[in-house]
Amino acid sequence: MPARIAAVTFPGSLDDRDALRAVALAGAEPVALWHGERKLPDVDGVVLPGGFSYGDYLRCGAIARFSPVMDAVIKGAHEGLPVLGICNGFQILCESHLLPGALIRNDVRKFVCRDQRLRIENADTAWTSQYASQQEILIPLKNGEGGFVADERTLDALEAEGRVVARYLDDNPNGSYRDIAGITNEQGNVVGLMPHPEHAVEPLTGPSTDGLAFFTSLVRRLVTA
Amino acid sequence: MARVVVDVMLKPEILDPQGQAVHGALTRLGLTGVASVRQGKRFEIEFEGPVDAAQVDQLAETLLANTVIEDYRITHEDA
Numbered sequence: 001m002p003a004r005i006a007a008v009t010f011p012g013s014l015d016d017r018d019a020l021r022a023v024a025l026a027g028a029e030p031v032a033l034w035h036g037e038r039k040l041p042d043v044d045g046v047v048l049p050g051g052f053s054y055g056d057y058l059r060c061g062a063i064a065r066f067s068p069v070m071d072a073v074i075k076g077a078h079e080g081l082p083v084l085g086i087c088n089g090f091q092i093l094c095e096s097h098l099l100p101g102a103l104i105r106n107d108v109r110k111f112v113c114r115d116q117r118l119r120i121e122n123a124d125t126a127w128t129s130q131y132a133s134q135q136e137i138l139i140p141l142k143n144g145e146g147g148f149v150a151d152e153r154t155l156d157a158l159e160a161e162g163r164v165v166a167r168y169l170d171d172n173p174n175g176s177y178r179d180i181a182g183i184t185n186e187q188g189n190v191v192g193l194m195p196h197p198e199h200a201v202e203p204l205t206g207p208s209t210d211g212l213a214f215f216t217s218l219v220r221r222l223v224t225a
Numbered sequence: 226m227a228r229v230v231v232d233v234m235l236k237p238e239i240l241d242p243q244g245q246a247v248h249g250a251l252t253r254l255g256l257t258g259v260a261s262v263r264q265g266k267r268f269e270i271e272f273e274g275p276v277d278a279a280q281v282d283q284l285a286e287t288l289l290a291n292t293v294i295e296d297y298r299i300t301h302e303d304a
Binding site: 058062066094100101105106107108109147149150175 | 235239240242243245246288289291293294
């Protein structure tokens with residue numbers, strides 16, 4: 001039976017369909033999940049997609065964090081369920097305190113949309129095991145509030161514990177402290193990433209297919225488990 | 226009717242690009258002597274009955290402010 005991976009649709013989500021497509025291309029069964037659900041279906045992982053949930057009102061991700069489905073996602077994440085938050089999904093994970101820090105408006109004061117080179121620094125998480133450590137990848141980035149911030153102690157802890165999953169190469173697009181593009185929790189099942197691997201899964205539409213391994217990592221993990 | 230005002234500001238050490246943009250515009254308008262601008266949010270909350278101060282604290286802490294990056298100040302304005 002193939003792995004089942006859900007993508008949540010919040011009001012204002014944009015990339016839920018792309019996430020589901022990436023899941024399918026990775027060989028898993030995509031499961032569309034509405035934000036109003038109080039229970040998770042039988043799934044092996046959950047993607048919180050990019051977009052502008054609740055119009056980014058109050059703060060990005062602040063209202064989505066209190067969606068009915070998030071209670072179940074947070075509970076699942078604490079019990080080891082793999083959760084990948086991309087862009088707005090990363091913001092929701094920080095607002096949920098599943099990941100430390102916060103994401104603020106880009107220091108350049110502009111929405112940045114471009115192909116971005118990254119270095120995968122932790123290839124041991126549920127979502128990155130199909131990369132090589134220090135592998136460089138190219139995937140799209142598109143955000144207005146993608147600046148990752150945290151206090152020095154938190155940043156030092158993230159570095160010391162190897163919880164920086166990906167770092168920006170070349171120009172830092174948004175002022176993220178220490179060029180951090182993605183982080184993971186202590187257990188490695190929850191990953192937040194500002195750039196968009198789900199847009200780099202097919203040669204026709206992406207700058208590469210470098211993003212697919214986020215999704216195949218989870219599929220592979222389940223096969224070998 | 227009881228009224229509570231919650232002011233939310235980015236912590237001083239957090240970069241405020243919006244405030245900087247406003248500062249830049251002030252300079253272009255010819256207003257000199259402005260050292261800096263910080264932008265925040267103000268919430269005015271009206272209660273039908275008496276205010277439960279602990280509830281307001283919780284509201285500010287969990288929803289109105291993200292205390293990782295923001296500070297908040299609660300002011301009770303009695304009608």
